[in-house]
Amino acid sequence: MLIVNSLREAFRLLLAVDREILEIAWLSLRVSGTATVISVLLGMPAGVFLALARFPGKAFIIGLVNTGMGLPPVVVGLTVSLLFWRAGPMGFLGIMYTPAVMVLAQVLIALPIVAGLSLAAIQQLSPGLRLQALSLGASRLQTVFLLVREARLPMLAAIMAGFGGVISEVGSVMMVGGNIKGHTRVLTTAMVLETRMGRFEMALALGILLLAMSFTVNAILTSVQQRGARRWTGG
Amino acid sequence: MIELRGVVHRYGARTVLDLPDLEISRGDVLGVLGRNGSGKSTLLRLLGLLEKPVRGQVFYHGRSLEDERSRWAQRRRMAMVFQDPLLFAGSVRSNVAYGLKVRGRGRQEIRSRSDHMLAVLEIEHLAERDAATLSGGEAQRVSLARALATDPEVLFLDEPTTNLDVPARQSFRRDLMGALRALRLTAVYVTHDPAEAIAMCNRLAVIAGGRIVQDAGPLVIWNRPATAEVARLVGLEAPIPGILLGTDAGLARVQADGRSLTVRLPAFPVAPGMAVRLCIRPEHVRIATGPGDTAAPAFSGPVEHIEPQANGVRLTIRCGGMLAAWLDAPSARSLNLRVGDLVHARVDPDDVHVLPEEAALAP
DSSP states (O other), X not given: OHHHHHHHHHHHHHHTTOHHHHHHHHHHHHHHHHHHHHHHHHXXXXXXXXXXXXXXXXXXXXXXXXXXXXXXXXXXXXXXXXXXXXXXXXGGGOOTXXXXXXXXXXXXXXXXXXXXXXXXXXXXXXXXXXXXXXXXTOOHHHHXXXXXHHTHHHHXXXXXXXXXXXXXXXXXXXXXXXXXXXXXXOHHHHHHHHHHTTOHHHHHHHHHHHHHHHHHHHHHHHHHHHHTTGGGTTO | OEEEEEEEEEETTEEEEEEEEEEEOTTOEEEEEXXXXXXXXXXXXXXXXXXXXXXXXXXXXXXXXXXXHHHHHHHTTEEEEOSSOOOOSSBHHHHHHHHHHHTTOOXXXXXXXXXXHHHHTTOGGGTTSBGGGOOHHHHHHHHXXXXXXXXXXXXXXXXXXXXXXXXXXXXXHHHHHHHHHHHTOEEEEEESOHHHHHHHOSEEEEEEXXXXXXXXXXXXXXXXXXXXXXXXXXXXXXXXXXXXXXXETTEEEEEETTEEEEEXXXXXXXXXXXXXXXXXXXXXXXXXXXXXXXXXXXXXXXXXXXXXXXXXXXXXXXXXXXXXXXXXXXXXXXXXXXXXXXXXXEOOGGGEEEEEHHHHHOO
């Protein structure tokens, strides 16, 4: 009965377009979207570089990136808190408990995911493609663009994995954002709070919204991705 | 046009290529023949400026290309076709246009040159097809069109027919030969198939263990291999042992299989008593079942093995060593040979190629 009632109330809240819920959802999208964009801008070139460059210690760095792909959000939250706490080395910036530091924490979570999957995306291509592009007169940069284009399907999967990793995490944003109402409260932290308070209908409404947002973003990326994947089905 | 001087290339501690000197002139269609792992693809990558040798220099038009910028500029004057077609995602037309796009050519020029190359290789009907949906033969023709569209002065081909079935291979070879002639291209053609190398090239370099062991005209290599390795590569698997008896007026006498044979005088210094090996192409051997059927049979012995082939049979005859002979289908039918039958073989002196024993036994 509790579940049915909670679900009914959750849909009522969503249909009523509750202003507080919308603000929370918008902040979630801003924080995780910004973190994903930054992670893509930094992580994709880093992954491509790691895949194509030869330098001493490369295997060690790839090992670090792969480890980072499974970084626990609470460890990231703790590390960022220690750095940006008022008495911490970066405390002078005064960004603790702000969306800015939440973005930073989520970048640290998404960056290794995007970089690691981009690295794997390039490495799964035939090594001959690089030589073929160079032999047809492509510059190094043109060759890199070609390889990224050839790996665009797994590259898009890297973006989806990065976004999925941060939109759903709660540990780091709770620790560095503080879940301050109207300021740093995002969907996941709000869900934890509402559940603790026994307001299951509100928690469920937030959960449904989180799933819907995540699905919409991934659906857009998937449609782009599958346009290039038609060759497998002949469509 | 292209020169390699003192080139040595290694992967780790392993030396894969050691070429004191190699020159390729304008108009050469140089075949590079060798077994897998002999260094022929590495040679192609060095010539194509895709790798830098550990030691030595590669010269184009007398210029040594050291910095990346000049190497890139030279790369834009050549193109390469690999064993795999390595087509890029997109349409056939976009693939053929790639080399022109990266050169920043105008849309009109890209379109007209791509269309021209599609027409030359008779694949206009594939222009809008997704490259991923092509058959192996079609994909390799697109790969060739993509390379030729850049109007290269040198074309490098790395075993481009290996993955093709027989009809696709034949039509690809025909189109490639047509294009090479029509465009008067300089080309380097890497292959492990001697028949293909002979059909395609006007010069052949045989590579073994990273070294060029013979560099000559294709028919010279086919009929007069310099070493046992080259002989094996061109299908002469077991040269027959013999002893040189003496020389006389451009000919030599050799004792083999208990008989004295007259052969063409070898190109290397000879002395009576010298151990030699005789290389004889199977198609140069004439076979009879009775000694009266042929004048002065060179060899006699039982048939050891009969291998039916598409248009005849290949016999192996035990006679001191193993002599391979080729019979066309009508001859095979009329002789109706079985394993163990005694046969007599006759060979013209000019068709017996003599190798010194040490060259014949060298790995």
